[in-house]
Amino acid sequence: MGKLKIVTIGGGSSYTPELIEGFINRQDRMDIGELWLVDIEMGREKLEIVGAMAQRMVKAAGLDWDVNLTLDRREALKDADFVTTQFRVGQLDARIRDERIPAKYGLIGQETNGAGGIFKAFRTIPVILDIIKDMEELCPDAWLINFTNPAGMVTEAAIKVGGWKRTIGLCNVPIGSTKLNNMAMGYEEGEEKLFHKYAGLNHFHWHRAWDVDGKEVTDTLIDRIYHPESEFAKVLAEKFGVANIKNKIFVYEQIKDLGMLPCAYHRYYYITKEMLTENLEEYAKNETRAEVVKKTEAELFELYKDPALDYKPEQLTKRGGTHYSDAACEIIASIHNDARKEMVVSTQNNGTITDLPYDCVVEVSAVITAHGAEPYNWGKFEPAARGQLQLMKAMEETVIAAASTGDYNKAVQAFTINPLITSGYEAKAMLDEMLVANKDYLPQFAAVISKLEAEGVVYIPA
Structure with a gap:
């Protein structure tokens, strides 16, 4: 086999140093020839900053990889072996609107859940489908490794709408849960002795665990992590909590009845009122997670500008999403080497979860x-x-x-059935305002948005 060509769409992301580090750490398992970092004109400055840092990292590792920076996606995709996607349509300003507009209506504003998650999907899915059209022409045998959120929906759109079967989605949440569980069972940090099975959807999965003797320890873990009097609970949750989710305490009795361990995002559905209260307090102080992340990211890029910096800085862990990029590198290495690594990914169900459609995308151990x-x-x-x-x-x-499709009626329907959105005319009003607020990034809804604006709908920053 020839040297690998790997392309990253959204190469100007603050996460890119972790991606480069992941490739460097696996240099003995992947004979890489070219790395291409791709972005759009809006992200040119970030691409140049983080791209230069990526080049320094590769050079410091003593590798002769060709690290290319480009705004021309088609140039990059030609003959690619793997394509990773980590882009954010509308950048962090779009995320801020996703979080602040729902809060203005008294609802949870969150990046991948509720109204915010729906709109991130609205902006992202048309772009992933355009990428796939280019891949069909330029790299028809490439694998698409998606960690653009909402990862499950984007992956399903790639596979079922775009027809790109060679797509795998991933998330960092199971990685943190796995580390947490091993620590809760008394293993040393870094030891991963438990066997886990995860199943559900991206940001909506559950899992069970077994020890090296084959004994299921799920119930023990529930007691150690979620019992209100557990000596492990506080320290472990603080160490392995998800950066963008407040560590509110689950109702122990409810988790005990489930007989499975929830993911961090289940807090939005199991203790909605408590999460909403916290959410609205952050909104009132102009401290939504997106606003905090924007400040953190600005600080990171100031670090990245340092011509002496040729390694991933520790501050990147504060950004949230740590382990995403490293997991993407591991998937690529496992596919390339047929290594048969056990990981938690978004992939087609194919009967894995009998309660869901056969061809839908689920997040499961694989x-x-x-x-x-x-x-x-x-x-x-x-x-x-x-x-x-x-x-x-x-x-x-x-x-x-x-x-x-840009079907407005289906957008209304999605808002209606989402558990974190109060249905009714106020929800429709919120939908309409969010459509207008995102008009620069929703070409599929252009006719709908023009009609709404003609009817007097406006976006009022909150």
């Missing part, structure tokens, strides 16, 4: 082979989880349909 992800069978969920899971998948499918 073995990563040369031909893609082979999921571990999960089977059925008990009613309490099954009902929510099926509703969330129906919502995702409706969002994807609206995003890929």
Whole structure:
């Protein structure tokens, strides 16, 4: 095989140093020839800053990889072996609107959940489909490794709407949960002795765990992590919590009844009122997560400008999303070497979860082979989880349909069935305002938005 050509769409991201570090750490498993970092004109400055740093990192590692920076996506994609996607349509200003507009209406504003998550999908899905059209022509055998959020919906759109079967999505949340569980069982930091099975949707999965003797320890972990009097709970949650989710305490009895460990994002659905209260307090102080991240990112890029910096700085962990890029590198290495690494990924269900459509995309434990992800069978969920899971998948499918067609009625429907949006005319008013606020990034809704503006709908910054 020839040397690998790897392309990253959204190469100007603040996460790129972790991606480059991941490739450097796997240099003995991947014979890389070219790395291409791609961005758009809006991201030119960031691309130049982080791209120069990437070149320094590769040089410091003593590697002869050709690190290219470009605004020409088609130039980069020609004959690529792997394409990774980590872009944010509208940059962080769009995320700020996603979080602040719902809060103005008294609802949770969050990057991948509720109204904010829906609009991130609306902006992102048309772009991933355009990327796939270029890939069909320029690199028809390439793998698409997606960690652009909302990762599950974007991956499903790539596979089912775009027809790109060689797509795998990923998320960093299971990585943190796995580390947390091992620590809770008394293993040393860095030891991963437990066997895990994850199943559900991106940012809406559950998992179980077994020890080296084959004994299931899920119930023990629930007690150690979620019991209100557990000596482990506070320290472990602080060490392995998700940066963009406040560590509110779950209702222990409810988790105990589930018999599974939830993911951090379940807080938005299991303790909605408490999360909303926190969300609205941040909104009032102009300290939504997006606003905090924007400041953190500005500080990171000031660091990246340092011509002496040729390694990933520790400050990047404050950005949130740590481990995403490294996981992408691991997937690429596993596919390339048929290494059969166990990972948690978004891939087609194919009967893995019997409660969901056969061809939908789920987030599950899988073995990563040369031909893609082979999921571990999960089977059925008990009613309490099954009902929510099926509703969330129906919502995702409706969002994807609206995003890929510009169907306004389906957008209304997606808002109506989303558990974090209060349905009714006020929800429709919020939808209309968010459409107008995002008009520069929603070409599929152009006719709808023109009609709304003619009717007097305006975006009023909150």
